[in-house]
Amino acid sequence: MITAASDTAIAVESMDNPDIARRAFRTMQLSRAVEDKLASLYRAGMIKGGVFLGKGQEALSTASSIFLRKGDIFGPCIRDQAGRLAFGDTVLDTLRTYFGSAQGPMRGRDGNIHRGRPRDGYYAMISHLGSMVAMVGGALYARRQRGETGVVGVTSIGDGGTSTGAFHEGVNFAAVEKLPLVVVVANNQYAYSTPNNRQFACADLLDRAAGYGIAGHKTDGTDPRACLETLNRAVQAARDGHGPQMVVATLLRLVGHGEHDDAGYVDAGLRKANVGRDCLDVGARQLLEDGLATTGELAAWASEAQAEVEAALDIAQREKGPDPESEDWHALSTERLVDGYFDAEEE
Template identity: 35%
Template sequence: MTGDADHLLPSDTPVALIDPYGNPVADAGRALPDEATLQRALASLITARRLNDQAYALVRQGRLAVYPSSHGQEACQVVAAQVLADGDWLFPTYRDTVAAVERGVDPVEALTLLKGDWHCGWDPYEHRVAPHATPLATQLPHAVGVAHAARLRGEKTVVMALCGDGGTSEGDFHEALNFAAVLRAPVVFLIQNNEYAISVPLARQTAAPSLAHKGVGYGIPGERVDGNDAAALLSVLGEAVERARAGEGPQLIEAHTYRMQAHTNADDATRYRNAEDVEAWVARDPIVRLSAYLKTDETAFREQAERVAEHVRDGLNRDIEPDPALLFAHVYATPTPQLREQADQLTDELEREGALG
């Protein structure tokens, strides 16, 4: 045990490298990522925004049951995936569809859950992206387990585990951080603090000086970063991933961002927050600022985003006939006699319906 906790505490203010107007922050204390890295981030941000807005529109058209959008949080989404290597893992929450896509998951498969064709639409091993976690923070202990198993085998895997500000109140957030610290598991916990857990503001969620301060209680270094500044995220998250990979144990990063839209389409955000608050954050849009800094020709990026949106529309407008056998196929490796009986019963019902049909 060491009495020195200072090195575990986050910066006084969130790390920022590019201000909301696209100007480099003076005396940031960190180098800006190189131009090519920022260009890649901007390209993905533009696609990410298009994907968010396309998915939102598809709810209105009845093609998705619901969509928890990360509109406004795209810098966190994109960078969380971009700082990982091929052998690493990403653990997304229900609001992190875009992060999963950035990691390589087909966006149509990423939306399967919300379209209703099945729960997890992708093969988690293909891109090393765990299924969306809906029960808050429950995926965080899994992330620790994946990281610990890799470490026992001597692999250099890092796990990026996402959660929101609301999720930090859950018991599993605490248990996961504590296990990760004790096991020295190579996990980067990224909290996207978007100010609201559905309708509940952060002040009702915690009395901590910041969410990044929670790290010190576990012996985990915490850092805060401007979550709408892709350059700062690349620097801070990139460093956290490399520290975890180098055997320095888990890292806790709090990204300050904002949920610019309602919790989901089913939510009415005007009941709990003012339009002015939202406007202030719109002015800090992650895409606007990186775009202003790079002053690049974005035509190709926008064309790419449109291609992704078209792919999503095509995929989601295609109806997949439910396969009744799927209900029973994957409850166990081998269906129990009882499940075989129930599957036969359903088949029989459907055949009789068909015969009457």
């Protein structure tokens, strides 16, 4: 169910509205709360399969989708828990998908970060990096063909994902078609364990924007204020008909690739450097500096986020998984075209 991205987002989409910074920070807090919970559930052996978190990327991720409206399209990537929530995904659906609940959007058929509600413009990523770029582009193409204007699509990827052929083909196609697509690249320094210097040889990933003939924006991914300003500009430019926009943010993944990974390969110097800052710490300081929140409010919001996670967990944990007996085991929507041989074989 998409709620946050719809009406509320329309009301506060301008950076002139101080509420955007508060709302963004609360989304970041909520994302961190649910991810901390997921990490402990994983350690407790309560989640089957992997857990893939976006710790350290909440500012960029939130900014990626917070300026989207109802009718826009969001194709998130692995570390976009915060952006998912900002677009209207819920803590409950997050936990449901990790648990494989039949009530969740993926009904136990897919899990963890592979969730979405495509009818609401919230696309469910596949694992093959770069594949969502052309898909979101195609959605925008269809909208334009239908005569809709002012629609924006945002999709995100990491530094490693930019090396895929699919990423190149997708961005190039979007550029040729001048689609209102924002591609957010989170350069978190490592693709799983592979550092930037084994991933690409250009001086800056932003250089690629010029190669595609599209606008490029650089931002500090550890700085929530900068992320909001940059993404506001990029989304607005796309909405105003200036074609694809590439945002490259520099930051550090503060967790492993997944919770199975201790990230021992991360350079200790990076952790101590500016790039290794925790964007939640930076965001809290900024809100206090700007007089947009008090320490009491920040603490209260954190408690509320915690309570929301616990309430959702209480529900999700009690929900049933899918029933293999009642599954139809059909991969087509057209019943008459299902190869019934395999059904009959089991009987």
